[in-house]
Amino acid sequence: MKLTGGKWQNWSRGVRCTPKTVIRPKEEVELAAAIRATEGPVRVPGSGHSFTPLCASEGTLVDLSAFTGLMSADPTHATATFLAATPLWAVGPALYREGLALKNMGDIDRQTLGGVVGTGTHGTGTTLRSFSAEVAAFRFVAANGQIRDCTAGENSDLWAAGRCSLGMLGVMTEIKINAMPAYKLVEHSFLLSSEEAFAQLDTLVTSNRHFEFFWFPYADRAVCKSLNFTNEPAPDPRPAEDMRAGGERSGADARTFALINEVLPFAPFLLKPSHRLFSQLMPGRSRVRWSHEAFPSPRPVRFNEMEYAVPRENGPDCLREVVAAIRGKKINTGFPIEYRTVAADDVWLSPFYQRDSATIAVHQYFRVDTTELFGTCEAIFRRYEGRPHWGKRHTRSAAELESLYPKFEEFRVLRRRLDPDGKFLNPYLHALFE
């Protein structure tokens, strides 16, 4: 965990804090003793890729950098146990060496396992669930320093609640994750007009293992991306050290994209041409790679993001409204809208709890005010009973969240039982979960 001048900040630079204390435990017993002795608020950042102030603490931050690496793999049952702060860029190569792979991943591999499980992070695929739902077991240190193991059969309420709990039940130290035999994916990316994308959406979503698109509202074009199993030859996977460096590599396209986003607020006449340009540049060539290299893409240009999960059948209508509102109000954003699908699960606070979902994400350059774009879109997501991504911007109150999550109150009761003094709550979480 990196502090600059005693300050911690998240990836998008929108969340900052100055912790009084940073604890850097080397092993679990040391962590347990420190948690027992420490007064709140105690927060545990992963890699800081959440846009909401989940990790901010003016009290104590826990640096889990020592808790990385593969502990054991079980190819017979296709599971593997990792220390909880292992970054995803290291998970892929470690699993590959055991002949295994994650079932799905999101857009990037910079986050930690604890972070993606903690917020219900997801990729795309109608049959594929979030990271939280693919946890097979986990171990954590509770507020009183007690170490607890959870599986579907052991501590079942902690299991149902803990797999997506924003670090409020305790500090995860080990995560056993479901995997599958290592596989290759062929990627196709192509451009469709908005009309074509909507006409073919059902087929595209159901006939590809993974399908997503990025809609540039002012170009009225969708950049589509599919990933499917293949036996075609793929280059050998890169070593973990190469993967570590991969995330924010910046090419000429990224520099142009950043530059245009810098000037767009002062040059709205560039909206249409820039959306046209970027929708032309974005589709890449078809290529075959091992899965852990096929899923992530570099994200060299910083942004803030809002993403909601709506019932899958309502996804296209909701998206149409979002695009119409952005265009109708001439909202200034250089970024496309991202559309994905995720399968229902049984994790209490998962945005996909008992609901097959479509996710719709809007982004704004990190130096640009998000109020108009996010406010406009959130009003639409609200009408579609959208559930916000916990790591991405939203303004929902505790009462609203309670109406969206059938198990919200049960979660709160469990949280209070486990952490009666609110040690793991910062002011943001206190307002929502106390």
Ligand SMILES: Cc1cc2nc3c(=O)[nH]c(=O)nc-3n(C[C@H](O)[C@H](O)[C@H](O)COP(=O)(O)OP(=O)(O)OC[C@H]3O[C@@H](n4cnc5c(N)ncnc54)[C@H](O)[C@@H]3O)c2cc1C
């Ligand atoms: C460029 C970018 C791309 C993204 N792409 C996607 C995507 O494709 N799909 C998607 O769903 N989301 C995506 N996200 C959101 C991101 O995956 C989530 O916000 C995720 O939680 C970030 O992981 P992290 O390791 O950075 O965790 P942080 O943001 O640092 O922490 C997230 C939460 O997890 C908790 N936590 C972390 N480690 C532990 C632990 N060991 N024990 C207990 N709690 C812990 C923290 O306390 C916090 O509450 C993206 C974000 C960015 C910036």
